[in-house]
Amino acid sequence: MARDESGFSHPDEGTLSLEAIFHALSDSYRLRIVRALAASAVPMNCGDLSFGRxxxxxxxxxxxxxAAGVLHTTSQGVEHMNSLRRDMLDRRFPGLMAAILGETGQPAAGDHPRRLTPA
Amino acid sequence: MARDESGFSHPDEGTLSLEAIFHALSDSYRLRIVRALAASAVPMNCGDLSFGRxxxxxxxxxxxxxAAGVLHTTSQGVEHMNSLRRDMLDRRFPGLMAAILGETGQPAAGDHPRRLTPA
DNA sequence: TTGTTTGTTCGATAAAAATGGAACTAATCC
DNA sequence: GGATTAGTTCCATTTTTATCGAACAAACAA
Structure with missing residues (x-):
């Protein structure tokens, strides 16, 4: 977990908690931040993600x-740059971020989702 | 959303909110309920899922x-039987439940998760 | 060194959630 | 009817979160 060079502390892959991740994603502003970061090719600073708040x-x-391990922050000059910890999340919870972001890759709506009881 | 025959109200597929689902899953007892239901071939009553609380x-x-649409409850005699609304969730958020339950079906840890930056 | 920008931390308040006992309801059985 | 079972609802209490102004800190520029 140790504080990194930039002074921010980020959890290690091994200590990620699904509960904490869900809590982190249960707020609309936080979900907007995650979606904006996922859509961006480059890290974004906090100001760009403040939605007027x-x-x-x-x-x-x-x-x-x-703290939930969803994003990583690093200092660049006066700014704090944020990026999704996508690789780590994908390793630890494969499919989770894709599902959240709506990148199906799974059977789409209308297709044959796995079902316990035949249709 | 209408109250069904059993007197419980369940949200329609169209009104599901990812935020509400995440909030529902951000508690450890609720996560245990979901996992137990996912592991069970048949619906379970509340008593069997009370974990001593x-x-x-x-x-x-x-x-x-x-209320989040994660499970469906129906009365059977004195008991209330619960089951995951897996089909609906899979249609609406493909991959989400699988990711939560650890049924990868996606590249497993150590494999090549999709990455934006080549390793 | 003074000022500016970017964001964090502090602290106080408000809002939302969780907890659990007690009373209650519905279905079932005797 | 009376007793039982399974769970809900009500209510008060505690705990956790969210919100946001104000003070603060770091990096940088003039």
């Missing part, structure tokens, strides 16, 4: 997402 | 899961 409020949301 | 507390957790 006060800095202190958003700082709180970033902290929750960071 | 008071009835009123668990009733609360069942209500949250039901």
């Amino acid at each position: 006060p800095k202190s409020s958003m700082s709180h949301h970033f902290r929750i997402l960071r | 008071p009835k009123s507390s668990m009733s609360h957790h069942f209500r949250i899961l039901r």
